[in-house]
Amino acid sequence: LRREIYIAGVRLAYDAWKEGNLKQAQALLASSEKDLRDFQWRKLRFLCQDEATATFTNAFPRIPLWTAGVPHPLSFSADGKSLISADSDSFLVLNLREGSSEKEFPPAGGPLRRFAVASRRPGLIASLTDAIRVMNERGELLLGGQPLAHPSYTMALSGDGKLMAAVGDDHVMRLVDVESGELAGQALDLMGRTISNLAFSPEGRYLVAGTETATILVLTTTPLAVEREIRGHTAFVQSFAFDSAGRRLASGANDGHIRLWSFPEGEELMDIAAHFGRVSQVAFSPDDQLLA
Numbered sequence: 001l002r003r004e005i006y007i008a009g010v011r012l013a014y015d016a017w018k019e020g021n022l023k024q025a026q027a028l029l030a031s032s033e034k035d036l037r038d039f040q041w042r043k044l045r046f047l048c049q050d051e052a053t054a055t056f057t058n059a060f061p062r063i064p065l066w067t068a069g070v071p072h073p074l075s076f077s078a079d080g081k082s083l084i085s086a087d088s089d090s091f092l093v094l095n096l097r098e099g100s101s102e103k104e105f106p107p108a109g110g111p112l113r114r115f116a117v118a119s120r121r122p123g124l125i126a127s128l129t130d131a132i133r134v135m136n137e138r139g140e141l142l143l144g145g146q147p148l149a150h151p152s153y154t155m156a157l158s159g160d161g162k163l164m165a166a167v168g169d170d171h172v173m174r175l176v177d178v179e180s181g182e183l184a185g186q187a188l189d190l191m192g193r194t195i196s197n198l199a200f201s202p203e204g205r206y207l208v209a210g211t212e213t214a215t216i217l218v219l220t221t222t223p224l225a226v227e228r229e230i231r232g233h234t235a236f237v238q239s240f241a242f243d244s245a246g247r248r249l250a251s252g253a254n255d256g257h258i259r260l261w262s263f264p265e266g267e268e269l270m271d272i273a274a275h276f277g278r279v280s281q282v283a284f285s286p287d288d289q290l291l292a
Contacts, residue, residue: 002033002036003036006032006033006036009028009029009031009032010028010029010032010040010041010044012028013025013026013028013029013044013048014044016028017044017047017048022048025044025048026045026048029041029044029045029048081095081097082094082095083283083292084117084125085281086112086115090104090106090112091104091106091112091115091125092104111129112127112129115127116155116156116157116164116198117157118157118158118159118160118161126155126157126161126164126178134157134161134178154166154167154195154196154197154198155167155198156197156198156199156200156207157178157200158200158204159200159201159202159203159204160204161178162177162178162179163175163176163177163178163184163200163204163221164176164177164178165198165200165207165221166198167190167195167198167209171189171190171191171192171193171194171195172187172188172189172190173187173188173190173195173207173209173219173224174187174188175221175224185222185223185224186223186224187224188219188224188225188226190209193211193212193213193217194211194212195209195210195211195217196210196211196212196236196237196238197209197210197237197238197239197240198210198240199240199241199242200221201242201246201263201264202242202244202245202246203246204221205220205221205222206218206219206220206221206227206246206263206264207219207220207221207224208240208249208251210236210237210238210239210240210251210253211236211237212236214231214233214234214235214236214237214253214255215229215230215231215233215237216229216230216231216233216237216240216249216251216261216266217229218230218263218264218266227264228264228266230261230266232259232261232268232271233251233253233255233257233259234253234255234257235253235254235255235278236253236254236278237251237252237253237254238252238253238254238278238279238280238281239251239252239253239279239280239281239282240252240282241282241283241284241291242263242284243284243288244284244286244287244288245288246263247262247263248260248261248262248263248269248288249261249262249263250282250284250291251282252278252279252280252281252282253278253279254278254279255278256273256278256279257271257272257273257279258271258272258279258282258291259271259272260272
């Protein structure tokens, strides 16, 4: 009977956590008998960490994405009501309040290798298939069709949507004019460093790059050069997001942590133990109040 009561309590706590009611979930977990607490209890208690340690909470439904493969970057729509993501075969626009899919459309030019978003133009999407293409959140083509001169593993779109940063399999970073497809300025040799993700600061003055050595490179765009390195993560840095003012940088890594930094100083403001596995993507909402 004790075991059955314990299991029922954990299930109620899980339901409360799914609904975003962390206080109720925490209270239910705290009321369970200590000698019965198992891995499921500890996992749920981890997920229900005290709200004082994280300003971002489970305010919306948990939305399942794809059952196979890893989703590409996340972007909020211009009105903040939808979230945009993708896999290799399609873009997906999700309704945040309803927790359901609004629209799905295939990328032009074949399987999607990468996509990036413009921080100052929410809903603007740049995709990399056989060429660079820029479209809006309805899938309407705005610019594009220009092939890249070098195969790229990762890419980012500037806040105004005019520049693309790309790192190729030669470990060289290049800035590309989106409309013309031509190089903008001199390329930068990264000396063999593997880069997992790139992001422009909102005003376009800086780029950040995540490395396999758990560091964050802060680069100036004019000229393209490394200005400093930020340290704090303990594993490959996978994802970035800037707030709208460009004064806070969120980073996610394979260590399961989301860290919030002052920018460009690189002072750590917050460390959120958000996941058991890697944090593949992060995104600020347009009003900077939510982080996905």
